[in-house]
Amino acid sequence: xxxxxxxxxxxxxxxxxxxxxxxxxxxxxxxxxxxxxxxxxxxxxxxxxxxxxxxxx
Numbered sequence: 001x002x003x004x005x006x007x008x009x010x011x012x013x014x015x016x017x018x019x020x021x022x023x024x025x026x027x028x029x030x031x032x033x034x035x036x037x038x039x040x041x042x043x044x045x046x047x048x049x050x051x052x053x054x055x056x057x
Contacts, residue, residue: 010029014029
């Protein structure tokens with residue numbers, strides 16, 4: 001996700017991290033991404049689609 005500016009779904013992030021895209025892994029990744037949204041490190045542009053927040057300078 002760090003090397004892309006495009007939005008990604010949790011399943012795509014699992015594939016990019018070489019994690020088997022089983023439902024339990026995808027749901028775990030989605031839960032972690034939701035926590036990152038709360039910490040304002042990631043934004044959820046649409047339901048289920050996540051993007052890194054541009055680095056502030």
